[in-house]
Amino acid sequence: MILMGIIGHKNAGKTTLTAALVTELTARGLTVSTLKHTHHAVDLEQPGTDTHRHRTAGARQVILATDHRLTLMEEVNAPTIPDLLTRLAPCDVVLAEGWKHGTHPRLEVWRPETGKPPLAAADTSILAIACTGTCDLPQPRLDLNDIPAIADFICST
Secondary structure, eight states, rough: OOOEEEETTSSSSHHHHHHHHHHHHTTTTOOOOEEEOOOOOOSOTTTTSSSHHHHHHHOOOOOESSSSOOEEEOOOOOOOOHHHTTSSSOOOOEEEEOOOSSSSEEEEEEEEEEGGGGGGGTTTTTTTEESSSOOOSSOEEETTTTHHHHHHHHOOO
């Protein structure tokens, strides 16, 4: 299994790149799963729904299932990428969006128009930078608009 983090500043295009990579990699016949990290307080349930009532009553886990999809809701304390990987079905590639720090391989999405310096300037463990502009750092630079080349890079790690 290949694991690659997709990181960057807010509005750099992390989700757009992640979605494009899922499309590219699955078109190559690979199975892809994603992990998404956010700092926002997210509650997918509406108060009063059955699952919300189950959870607030104290259920440790709640699974909401339809004929074609399921979601698992669980109260946890800061899960790590290794914790989350144990929950995934076997796959070829996992793209982990949003975990800026860690020991996992990471690819930075950077756009000079964000007005912020690349994270890779201060973190040399970032493997490469996918960007729209010039970037004078030691890490390899990938054209953010060349999704097949970025997918090739990920598959070669």
